[in-house]
Amino acid sequence: MVSPVSLRAVDAPGQPTPSPELEELYRGFESELLVPLWTEIGDLMPTSPRPAAAAHVWRWQGLLRLAERAGDLVPVGRGGERRAIALANPGLGGAPYATPTLWAAIQYLNPREDAPVHRHTQNAFRFVVEGEGVWTVVDGDPVAMRRGDFLLTPGWRFHGHHNRADTPMAWLDGLDIPFAHMIGSGFFEPGPEAVPDRSAPSRSRAERLWAHPGLRPVSAPGPRPSSPIAAYRWEHTDAALADQLALEDEGHPGVLEAGHAAVRFSNPTTGGDVMPTMRAEMHRLRAGARTATRREVGSSVWQVFDGAGAVRVGEREWRVERGDLVAVPSWVPLAVTAESALDLFRFSDAPIFERLHADRVQVEPAG
Amino acid sequence: MVSPVSLRAVDAPGQPTPSPELEELYRGFESELLVPLWTEIGDLMPTSPRPAAAAHVWRWQGLLRLAERAGDLVPVGRGGERRAIALANPGLGGAPYATPTLWAAIQYLNPREDAPVHRHTQNAFRFVVEGEGVWTVVDGDPVAMRRGDFLLTPGWRFHGHHNRADTPMAWLDGLDIPFAHMIGSGFFEPGPEAVPDRSAPSRSRAERLWAHPGLRPVSAPGPRPSSPIAAYRWEHTDAALADQLALEDEGHPGVLEAGHAAVRFSNPTTGGDVMPTMRAEMHRLRAGARTATRREVGSSVWQVFDGAGAVRVGEREWRVERGDLVAVPSWVPLAVTAESALDLFRFSDAPIFERLHADRVQVEPAG
Amino acid sequence: MVSPVSLRAVDAPGQPTPSPELEELYRGFESELLVPLWTEIGDLMPTSPRPAAAAHVWRWQGLLRLAERAGDLVPVGRGGERRAIALANPGLGGAPYATPTLWAAIQYLNPREDAPVHRHTQNAFRFVVEGEGVWTVVDGDPVAMRRGDFLLTPGWRFHGHHNRADTPMAWLDGLDIPFAHMIGSGFFEPGPEAVPDRSAPSRSRAERLWAHPGLRPVSAPGPRPSSPIAAYRWEHTDAALADQLALEDEGHPGVLEAGHAAVRFSNPTTGGDVMPTMRAEMHRLRAGARTATRREVGSSVWQVFDGAGAVRVGEREWRVERGDLVAVPSWVPLAVTAESALDLFRFSDAPIFERLHADRVQVEPAG
Amino acid sequence: MVSPVSLRAVDAPGQPTPSPELEELYRGFESELLVPLWTEIGDLMPTSPRPAAAAHVWRWQGLLRLAERAGDLVPVGRGGERRAIALANPGLGGAPYATPTLWAAIQYLNPREDAPVHRHTQNAFRFVVEGEGVWTVVDGDPVAMRRGDFLLTPGWRFHGHHNRADTPMAWLDGLDIPFAHMIGSGFFEPGPEAVPDRSAPSRSRAERLWAHPGLRPVSAPGPRPSSPIAAYRWEHTDAALADQLALEDEGHPGVLEAGHAAVRFSNPTTGGDVMPTMRAEMHRLRAGARTATRREVGSSVWQVFDGAGAVRVGEREWRVERGDLVAVPSWVPLAVTAESALDLFRFSDAPIFERLHADRVQVEPAG
Missing domain, CATH: 2.60.120.10 (Jelly Rolls)
Structure with missing residues (x-):
């Protein structure tokens, strides 16, 4: 958070030379509820996102x-x-x-x-x-x-x-x-x-x-802001993930990357995310699989649904197992390695960024 | 089709008085590949659609x-x-x-x-x-x-x-x-x-x-002009129709009208029709049910999938049974009565009209 | 138009061998109001559009x-x-x-x-x-x-x-x-x-x-199917075309191709075409300029507004001047050469094709 | 900001009875980086927005x-x-x-x-x-x-x-x-x-x-996230506002409410706001006019461009004149009264709310 309790003239590159007049100016800013850009820009407008949130x-x-x-x-x-x-x-x-x-x-x-x-x-x-x-x-x-x-x-x-x-x-x-x-x-x-x-x-x-695949009631046409499906059942999610991995075994496309199946919960009236502000997905990694290192604008939370593995977020790494929750801040690189077969639930704020044209993604393939 | 082989001056309301000069003018139109509006407007721009196609x-x-x-x-x-x-x-x-x-x-x-x-x-x-x-x-x-x-x-x-x-x-x-x-x-x-x-x-x-309900592969985001679902299986369609009628039995909304369930085949990447020019739906009527009389801009073809009933299109009525096909021209009123339980497949050109803002519907409830 | 008055068995490649039985089958089709695909497919589904309309x-x-x-x-x-x-x-x-x-x-x-x-x-x-x-x-x-x-x-x-x-x-x-x-x-x-x-x-x-550039009344938000601008005045169209050519003179982008400025009349509430079914544009060619040869799915009509030039449509070429009208059928190549400075109005059915994902364009640059 | 430095059991309605065990539980929350909902919900999820920002x-x-x-x-x-x-x-x-x-x-x-x-x-x-x-x-x-x-x-x-x-x-x-x-x-x-x-x-x-009204270069089709118009000139804005008031004088619609003209700066490639996150508008009130009291989800900043008047935001009221800036927090009612003819520039974060389906507006007409 940017909250300068007291603005102080400092002798630093890009800053005006400290002087009594400058101090007086800064006091003037404070009394008028003003803050100069030149003292704050490094925090306010970094080269790339520097989130306060931590992994x-x-x-x-x-x-x-x-x-x-x-x-x-x-x-x-x-x-x-x-x-x-x-x-x-x-x-x-x-x-x-x-x-x-x-x-x-x-x-x-x-x-x-x-x-x-x-x-x-x-x-x-x-x-x-x-x-x-x-x-x-x-x-x-x-x-x-x-x-x-x-x-x-x-x-x-x-x-x-x-x-x-x-x-x-x-x-x-x-x-x-x-x-x-x-x-x-x-x-x-x-x-x-x-x-x-x-x-x-x-x-x-x-x-x-x-919740019938590709079918919608004729009595309720048109798009809706949020999905009308109240529950996405595990039997369907599980089958969809299993199908992707089976297709990979047969040499056909479908998985997100080698050994990594993923489905997105979607709004059947638009094809988009389930709700205007949140994306939700289920991921399945084969035992031993490793994801690419990926960073994206926007934050997410992952929960292990089944299995065990290692999660690297920026410079930190954790071993995780059933139920463990991981917070991934904006623009911090993430990579997951599956020890056993590993199922992961993920939700994020990606729709906010996509709808506001602020999304950006960088992927470095698994080495 | 409007194709005046020979334009002829006639003495009729709204038409210019026949004369040799008018005949000469009309010959001039013909030699220059021109056709006046005033002789054709009744056919070209009727009060409401008068399709050449017949029921x-x-x-x-x-x-x-x-x-x-x-x-x-x-x-x-x-x-x-x-x-x-x-x-x-x-x-x-x-x-x-x-x-x-x-x-x-x-x-x-x-x-x-x-x-x-x-x-x-x-x-x-x-x-x-x-x-x-x-x-x-x-x-x-x-x-x-x-x-x-x-x-x-x-x-x-x-x-x-x-x-x-x-x-x-x-x-x-x-x-x-x-x-x-x-x-x-x-x-x-x-x-x-x-x-x-x-x-x-x-x-x-x-x-x-x-074809998993509300789930899509993360590897293939974004909308597509046509549905990627190659086959909509009967087991799903049948279940969706049965669910609507069961909800009606329990007093909940979902059916299109009393005794009439209907699902639309849809593109899961947009929520819209399966293809840019055609709509497809499956309808189920309880034995004895009768639809509203409905007319809409655009044409459709119905096929009986199961059961028997009566179809009224404009002034004509037919008894239909499994496999029979019915052509319904634009703006001709249609009503269906189910003799037995009746399943009907329908396809139409509705997406053309909706995308071009030319759709119009008129419904007269079942008496 | 495909309208076989009488279906006849013929001995031709891809056709069944003529025989009395085949003739009888074809009579059966006729009496049941049916037409086989195999006799019609060449006309119905050509390799590329073969419009009945002529240039x-x-x-x-x-x-x-x-x-x-x-x-x-x-x-x-x-x-x-x-x-x-x-x-x-x-x-x-x-x-x-x-x-x-x-x-x-x-x-x-x-x-x-x-x-x-x-x-x-x-x-x-x-x-x-x-x-x-x-x-x-x-x-x-x-x-x-x-x-x-x-x-x-x-x-x-x-x-x-x-x-x-x-x-x-x-x-x-x-x-x-x-x-x-x-x-x-x-x-x-x-x-x-x-x-x-x-x-x-x-x-x-x-x-x-x-009709104020980039400004809309707050009292009327939201998109509309058709443009609310009742009249696009020549003074604005002329200025926009002149600006494009001046930018070209200064070395900046804007023109459609060398010596060829073009503006599209648009719906300010969507940025799209003025009406759901029709596109309208104004084109200006410098004296001596020549457009690329372009063909597109969909038809258009051009009218010379000012100047004189030559229009090539498919194999035919015409010299045209103020007021002359040219019909360009679907997928027929078009090229225009300006004798003098040449202003052309154009309208087409392009929005129909774009909204139905049936648009296709092929451009062969001016030689 | 919700930031409980130390969570404390209190004897209050809706709260659990304080006890040593509860205190211990709360210490457990703190050591595990957890915060209960039940102590925070009043601040986190108020009945209606209670913004920290002030007018x-x-x-x-x-x-x-x-x-x-x-x-x-x-x-x-x-x-x-x-x-x-x-x-x-x-x-x-x-x-x-x-x-x-x-x-x-x-x-x-x-x-x-x-x-x-x-x-x-x-x-x-x-x-x-x-x-x-x-x-x-x-x-x-x-x-x-x-x-x-x-x-x-x-x-x-x-x-x-x-x-x-x-x-x-x-x-x-x-x-x-x-x-x-x-x-x-x-x-x-x-x-x-x-x-x-x-x-x-x-x-x-x-x-x-x-910046030609309703005209766009054919060389740059399609929508863009932000408006390509680099400058919306005062002569156009002024004319658009004057036209609205003249239409009102003649008895025609156009103004936002009696004596209050308003234009929105828009993206000519979409008809929407100029940028994905910000809306900008110019308002003109006749001398003596008074706006409805309006509150909306989302915040805005107003600047007086010309004239003088009174701005009421929630319980506070200020007299404002050329250049003065007013911050209006989310859901705080705003009403403006024009002393002289009054021109006001306004910008807000409305596009964020509309794109995320979180917009809400309440208008109480001028008394």
């Missing part, structure tokens, strides 16, 4: 332990709204931001527990690394949550959760809270305490209407 | 009988290219046009027979009302054809067919040949005699990459 | 003479609607079609004469090669017509004309009548006999709102 | 005085790059941000002085409230700057300025620096010290190609 890894086992403890001590209800615990990037001053634009949290629901209904303009999704038994009810439509599923709650839809099982359940929440907070676009409205439909179908109504 | 029904059993006979007498090979027999709308002067823009034909392949490879800018699809055993190989990718499947061959892709079965197979071909012919956009190029890949997978590579 | 030139002086004579003999009023005389392409069987998609006509109004108000879904424009004194009133907004102006009447806007001068006036009308007729999209509605506003401002209200 | 007014005379003093003390050159002094919103902790997304600065150039060439991905414009004599050279194209002109430097174009006059010149710079800084998208590259073309044409080459 960091959070361990799922650690998160889960604290979430379980919160399950004992913190009730879920109106006001606090959710038992969600957010990743706070070490470079962002303690704010609950995984990156400058993205929120990532573990949410935890005790057996038979409800999270009250509300809606907000912030876009949200859930990704389930393990467990089942919770239904999230989105605008009245109950959506089952199961391992591997990717579930959408686009902005301004009423939603609440209820756990129908005798076991607790935890999952990953992703939202654009930091971005909405920064630009000042967030609205919030509480709904009823209890979800309006406590039935527990295995498929939501939204899926029954929209 | 008409072709019977599948009759088509099939003639196709079988052609199977005995007409070889398939380079030059003739395909054993395809096209519907010739009675209003269009004998041209092989189902409507002014759409081609519809029965294609027939004997056991173990090949149709040679070629490509053309005309967009094409196949719809299978019965049978199986043929693979169409599109840009080297073998695509199985089975009852209920809808298969794409977008413009300029090399394609040939081969029948691997010991039984003949017939299906419906739909193309935009009349439209391309009229506007002068058609290119054609022959390919090899034999299809390049004679394997017989149950799913094409295109489906393995693209 | 042709109409002379302005000839048109004008006949229009003046029509001014004596043919009143303007309800029913006949307009004293417009259309180019009838010699390849299109006498229909009033300059090309398969485009209508081009000379329209003529006597001093103090009115053309009644009507509207139609066909898109229309006017281009003024000489004269002034007529106002066209579009949805109540009077639009002056003067030499060099390009004026729009997009589909479904009420419009009538009145000549306020003591001299007659003639101009070029361009519409998509043939296209609308073929696809069956035309609606027509008469309005009042007299135009609703007989004032004669030098600029229309539409221009006052919309 | 504020900066006086042009004060800015100018300090800029002149900086002209004496601070040289312009490589490193500091520009003699620009930015508005620092009192709610944003001293950062040089007029709003969370927008940078606004006064830039000042002494007689015969140069600002060195550089480029950056941040989008920039200049607006000239008074003076002339400077040319900004954008990708080699010299663009004159004069009172009332609005000038573009879209992202990643090399640009430098030089003052050819014997008088200093000051103007307003607007950029998306804060937004780019937050999301991490900024790249910067220095160019040569001196501008490459020191000529002083009254119109730039970009204007000669692009």
Whole structure:
């Protein structure tokens, strides 16, 4: 953050020669709520992005332990709204931001527990690394949550959760809270305490209407800002990844690079990203595969879904396994190596950059 | 067609008074290759569309009988290219046009027979009302054809067919040949005699990459003019239609109108129609259901996939059953009544009108 | 046009061997309203477009003479609607079609004469090669017509004309009548006999709102299917062309090719063509300049605005001068040579092809 | 900014009961870099936007005085790059941000002085409230700057300025620096010290190609992310505003509301905003006119171009006159009253919100 508490004349290249007059000028700036460019430009306009956010890894086992403890001590209800615990990037001053634009949290629901209904303009999704038994009810439509599923709650839809099982359940929440907070676009409205439909179908109504490949209801033509598919089921994601690797085995195109299959969750009414501000993908690496080193403008969060491997982000490297979460800041190079077969969920703020023509990517192939 | 062989002065409202001078003027127009608006405007610019094409029904059993006979007498090979027999709308002067823009034909392949490879800018699809055993190989990718499947061959892709079965197979071909012919956009190029890949997978590579609901390969981002899904399988179409009717039973939205489910085949990279010039849909009516009377700018062809019912087009009505084909001209009202449960395939030129802002629809609800 | 009155078995390459059985089959096709592909494919699906329309030139002086004579003999009023005389392409069987998609006509109004108000879904424009004194009133907004102006009447806007001068006036009308007729999209509605506003401002209200460069009223955001600019004035077109040639003189880019400036009339709410089905451009060649030989899918009509030159279309070449009109069919190569400085107006159906992904262009640079 | 230095259990509605165990849990969160939602949600997800930025007014005379003093003390050159002094919103902790997304600065150039060439991905414009004599050279194209002109430097174009006059010149710079800084998208590259073309044409080459109403060069088709018009000249802006008020006098639509004309600077290749992240408009109020009270998601900065009036932002009201600048935070209601005839320049971050489907507007008509 650029916040000069006190502007001071310094003798440095590109800076005006310090003098009492200059100091007086700087005091004038301060009293008029002004800041010169020439003292700040290095921070404000670097040669390439120098994000305040840092690369960091959070361990799922650690998160889960604290979430379980919160399950004992913190009730879920109106006001606090959710038992969600957010990743706070070490470079962002303690704010609950995984990156400058993205929120990532573990949410935890005790057996038979409800999270009250509300809606907000912030876009949200859930990704389930393990467990089942919770239904999230989105605008009245109950959506089952199961391992591997990717579930959408686009902005301004009423939603609440209820756990129908005798076991607790935890999952990953992703939202654009930091971005909405920064630009000042967030609205919030509480709904009823209890979800309006406590039935527990295995498929939501939204899926029954929209999750047939290449088919859409004639009754609902036209594009929509967000995908109408409430849940992208693991069986489909898994099959799509397996198909890509099988095609590679047969000598046909499809994979992203050697040994690396990847699918993007998409909005069937536009072919674009699932929500206006967030991209979500699932990646599968063969055991031993190594991705290219890639950097892109924009930040992302990765979660290991299955297997183990090594993640290199800039100068740092971590070994990761099921559930571990990695924050990758803007323009920091990333490479992944798979120890075993490795499945990774990824979400990012790429749609923001693409829609504003600020996207840029640099790829250095795997050596 | 407006083609005044000889322009003649007539004494009629809105027309100039006949005189030798007027006759001389009209002869002057003719010798200079000119035609006045005032004698033609009634035909050229009617109050509402007055298509030359007529509503008409072709019977599948009759088509099939003639196709079988052609199977005995007409070889398939380079030059003739395909054993395809096209519907010739009675209003269009004998041209092989189902409507002014759409081609519809029965294609027939004997056991173990090949149709040679070629490509053309005309967009094409196949719809299978019965049978199986043929693979169409599109840009080297073998695509199985089975009852209920809808298969794409977008413009300029090399394609040939081969029948691997010991039984003949017939299906419906739909193309935009009349439209391309009229506007002068058609290119054609022959390919090899034999299809390049004679394997017989149950799913094409295109489906393995693209026919997962809401998922797309990260390796192929961006929109495409035509859908990359080579085959829309009946199992998915059937399930989508069944889901809509089940949702209706449960009191939820989704059907197009009471007792009438409908899905549109769509391009997953845009959410729009499968090809730039043609729309394709599958409709399912409950036994006894009756559609609204609907007219729209643009023409379409319907084929009964299963069941029986009555089709009213303008002032005419026909009872139809499996395989029967109906041509519906622009702006002629259409209503369908289902005798039994009734599945209908439909294709139309709607994308042309929507992209050119010439679409218009009028619906009169079922009485 | 493909219209086999009687299908006949012939002994030719790619055709089945003639036999009584084959003749019987062909009779069966006829009685069932069917046409085989194998006898028609050469005409229907040629290697490259083989348009029925021919290249042709109409002379302005000839048109004008006949229009003046029509001014004596043919009143303007309800029913006949307009004293417009259309180019009838010699390849299109006498229909009033300059090309398969485009209508081009000379329209003529006597001093103090009115053309009644009507509207139609066909898109229309006017281009003024000489004269002034007529106002066209579009949805109540009077639009002056003067030499060099390009004026729009997009589909479904009420419009009538009145000549306020003591001299007659003639101009070029361009519409998509043939296209609308073929696809069956035309609606027509008469309005009042007299135009609703007989004032004669030098600029229309539409221009006052919309014809400021890069500026649009905040009260009317969003895209529109057609340009809201009612008149593109010659002074602007002339200045834009002069600027391009001056930039070329100074060594900067801008011209289309050496000695050839060109501007496209555009819709300021989208940046695209002025209307969904028609493109319009103004071209200026320096004396002695020669264009590349260019062919493109789609047809166009050119009118000489000023100067003289030679136009080669396919194998034919004509010398042309002020007002002369040239029809260029699809995929026929075109090259223009300027004898003097040469200004050319052009309109085409290019937006149809681009929106339907059927556009194709081939350029062979000037030798 | 949400940055809990130390998380503390408090006894408050919606919060868990304080206890030693809860304190321990919170310490666990801190050590694992986690933050719970339930303690933060009120700040993070308010009912409606509660921007940290404050409404504020900066006086042009004060800015100018300090800029002149900086002209004496601070040289312009490589490193500091520009003699620009930015508005620092009192709610944003001293950062040089007029709003969370927008940078606004006064830039000042002494007689015969140069600002060195550089480029950056941040989008920039200049607006000239008074003076002339400077040319900004954008990708080699010299663009004159004069009172009332609005000038573009879209992202990643090399640009430098030089003052050819014997008088200093000051103007307003607007950029998306804060937004780019937050999301991490900024790249910067220095160019040569001196501008490459020191000529002083009254119109730039970009204007000669692009600033003709509704006309575009055929040599440069297709959309562009930013407007190619380098300068929107005051004569056009003034005429467009005058035309709207004249139309209002004549009883025709066009103005935004009674007595309030407004034009938006637009990209002629798309009809949209001039740059992907910023909107710019010019407003003109008749003496005595009063705008509706309007609030919208997103922030803006207004500058008085001419005249005097009163600006009410939320609960605060200021009298403003030529050059004064007003920051309007997200969702704070704004109303303007014109004392004299009043011209106002405005820029905002609206395109960000519209492209991300986060825009929302509420208008309460003038009482």
